[in-house]
Amino acid sequence: MSTASTTQGVRGEERENFTREESRRLRERSRILLASLLAPLRVRLVITAIIVVVSTAAQVAGPTLIAYGIDNALPALVKRNDWLPTIVIVVLYLVTGIVGAVLMAQYTVLFARVSQSVLFDLRKRLFLHTQRLSLEFHESYTSGRIISRQTSDLDSIRELFDSGINQLVQGLLYMIFTAIALVSLDAPSGLVLGVALIPLFVLTRWFQVRSAKLFRATRVTSARVIVHFVETMTGMRAVQAFRKEKRNEKEYGGYVEDYRAANSKVFQLFGTFDPALVMIGNATLAAVVLFGGFRVVGGSMEIGALLAVALYAKRFFDPAEELAVFYNGYQSASAALEKISGVLEEEPSVPDPVRPTDLWHARGSIDFDDVEFAYNSDAVVLPEFDLHVPSGQTIALVGSTGAGKSTLAKLIARFYDPTRGSIRLDGVDLRDLHPKDLRRAIVMVTQEAYLFSGTVADNIALGKPDATRDEIERASRAVGAHEFIMALPDGYDTDVNKRGGRVSAGQRQLLSFARAFIADPAVLILDEATASLDIPSERLVQEALQTLLADRTALIIAHRLSTVAIADRVLVMEYGRVVEDGSPDDLISGTGRFAQLHAAWRDSLV
Structure with a gap:
């Protein structure tokens, strides 16, 4: 059923x-x-x-x-x-x-x-x-x-x-x-x-x-x-x-x-x-x-x-x-x-494979082959979608609301399976990949940085349960979270309270970045992950992202085009299709959709 x-x-x-x-x-x-x-x-x-x-x-x-x-x-x-x-x-x-x-x-x-x-x-x-x-x-x-x-x-x-x-x-x-x-x-x-x-x-x-x-x-x-x-x-x-x-x-x-x-x-x-x-x-x-x-x-x-x-x-x-x-x-x-x-x-709509394929050390290459997807048999969100992402490349996904950016991210993280076609990581269909290898290789950071009851250190270590305190602090320093953590009443041992009530939205996001950094995935997906940060925090995170995204495949979904600047490649999506594909500089210098979005964003800063 x-x-x-x-x-x-x-x-x-x-x-x-x-x-x-x-x-x-x-x-x-x-x-x-x-x-x-x-x-x-x-x-x-x-x-x-x-x-x-x-x-x-x-x-x-x-x-x-x-x-x-x-x-x-x-x-x-x-x-x-x-x-x-x-x-x-x-x-x-x-x-x-x-x-x-x-x-x-x-x-x-x-x-x-x-x-x-x-x-x-x-x-x-x-x-x-x-x-x-x-x-x-x-x-x-x-x-x-x-x-x-x-x-x-x-x-x-x-x-x-x-x-x-x-x-x-x-x-x-x-x-x-x-x-x-x-x-x-x-x-x-x-x-x-x-x-x-x-x-x-x-x-x-x-x-x-x-x-x-x-x-x-x-x-x-x-x-x-x-x-x-x-x-x-x-x-x-x-x-x-x-x-x-x-x-x-x-x-x-x-x-x-x-x-x-x-x-x-x-x-x-x-x-x-x-x-x-x-x-x-x-x-x-x-x-x-x-x-x-x-x-x-x-x-x-x-x-x-x-x-x-x-x-x-x-x-x-x-x-x-x-x-x-x-x-x-x-x-x-x-x-x-x-x-x-x-x-x-109820049965999971994303079932575990019967004979899983192991992938101990993923490189991060992603391929979409003739992928079609629709939620609950509704209108098709991604029609006949093809995409190749080489390992180590940072891609920015931009486009209007409902263009299919978050859907693409959910498919890569295998929160959903495509209605047709296949998505492969290093040549292995995600539906055949061992769940542990999949979760170790692909990590998604969303706009809602959820914190569980427990200490700050416990929440960061969610990305690596056996992490030492040194590893936790090193991850926090890498994303610029160490200073505000040390300013908390008990530092890393501070109880964050229900849903992170003791820290601000921006601080919660920094903790989620530290959690992703310590997990060290081959593929990192940032779905509007900087949306709740103020300008100073965003600049701090921009610097941290350089470290966070190094030597790994990354997909960044962002409406703030300042985040897009660090990408190697920009995909502009409309109605589930890629309408523009190129480097940020090439697209900005053109006359297409991304150039218009960039111009509007630049004018909003004046």
């Missing part, structure tokens, strides 16, 4: 309504995922199942022992002064109670371990798989929805495992063993219980059908609330800069209202289900007692048996409400598992 189609499938899961075939496919996918999570835990599950069966049987034995004590042990005590049956019954009652309690405690602990193992595996799978997915997925799947998968959706599944499944297993076993004990004690009373199962089934089925849609709606509306919140918080600068607070208040209020309305419908559903369930249980108990009372009077039933049957009839319906609560959590967790399984079903 292609990434485009699966991404559409994942997006579709945010809808509230599904066709029958879509619902069946989602359920099947969720079952396969759950089975794969439980497969390594088979032995634990078997042991846990044995314990809960024995524990439930011990708990259900109580009323039967009471019936035997009333109908047999007490008459023996009264008529023959025989204490043995009474003592045996009391001891058995105490033993079954203790065994049931101890085993239930053990079951709770064992199942908690199973649930934690499943959740740990699922959380790890989701993180690793999301990280492995291609850039195309992350550009189309919002960060808020990804966070929702890792937070609220996993929390729903955790709640189901922590309490819901306990309720289901114990409740079902309790109802089954109770029914068996009741029928064993008095088969006619079992018929009364059997008749009561008809309205219970109808009520439960009615609840299931309606709750499935309602609980999915709560997951959808909850995800929308989270997505809007995350996007607002991460884009707070833009929110405040464009005075979007009032609009956000209205939009967020609408999402919260939708979430409240969805939950309100769920509460209304339970408001009908719970009283109906209690009514069925009370009516069944009344019928059993009335039917049994006439039989006791008639002599065909013992009073102890009637008491036990009444207790069983009462207890049979006790777990039913817990099962409804379980179904609440189940629907929520099921919808969450469907969404998580949708993410896990």
Whole structure:
């Protein structure tokens, strides 16, 4: 399945309504995922199942022992002064109670371990798989929805495992063993219980059908609330800069209202289900007692048996409400598992090669052969593109916005694969190149210089994790970052805080240059990498670039033509095609597009 189609499938899961075939496919996918999570835990599950069966049987034995004590042990005590049956019954009652309690405690602990193992595996799978997915997925799947998968959706599944499944297993076993004990004690009373199962089934089925849609709606509306919140918080600068607070208040209020309305419908559903369930249980108990009372009077039933049957009839319906609560959590967790399984079903649009080709020491020669590329089958961005870049050459890509410059850079970095044709590094198709060799040979520095939590040294060493402090400082000096780093409170050991909040945009860019320098790639791509620098910083970086670009192939995408001056060759792009190709001096002296751009840039400096 292609990434485009699966991404559409994942997006579709945010809808509230599904066709029958879509619902069946989602359920099947969720079952396969759950089975794969439980497969390594088979032995634990078997042991846990044995314990809960024995524990439930011990708990259900109580009323039967009471019936035997009333109908047999007490008459023996009264008529023959025989204490043995009474003592045996009391001891058995105490033993079954203790065994049931101890085993239930053990079951709770064992199942908690199973649930934690499943959740740990699922959380790890989701993180690793999301990280492995291609850039195309992350550009189309919002960060808020990804966070929702890792937070609220996993929390729903955790709640189901922590309490819901306990309720289901114990409740079902309790109802089954109770029914068996009741029928064993008095088969006619079992018929009364059997008749009561008809309205219970109808009520439960009615609840299931309606709750499935309602609980999915709560997951959808909850995800929308989270997505809007995350996007607002991460884009707070833009929110405040464009005075979007009032609009956000209205939009967020609408999402919260939708979430409240969805939950309100769920509460209304339970408001009908719970009283109906209690009514069925009370009516069944009344019928059993009335039917049994006439039989006791008639002599065909013992009073102890009637008491036990009444207790069983009462207890049979006790777990039913817990099962409804379980179904609440189940629907929520099921919808969450469907969404998580949708993410896990995604396949990278840029897959790793099956038989990778090693390239230990890349020279940096790049070739585009009849390359065509389009995003998600949209309009073609690069039509029939051919280009040869010799190793060691510095190329500047210029052109208007949307000309295809950044797309070209993403293709070279293999964030995307061409729709047709091939891109080769030193004669090796990028699709065949070993991923480690590709990432070591090609490094891309973008306008957004992202810094991770940690120290300045940690962020520079991202380009070479085993770098020494001397190597880190040498890289920083090479790009002109050493002085401002040493001015920070703890120098290279300064914590940059969230997303580099302690350093300016220009300083973050210098750190990204140091990160690229220490990585020492054969091919370096600078995509508007100097756009956030002020003029003094840019001049400093211009000097550093001479060192940074030496002896390596480089592609520089820049609107500031001052950066272009250090290039060996300039490519002017329009509509995905190279319309001019030459040295900066040759193109400036001409009358083409680059000469016009250069003249306009020179006039802007006056």
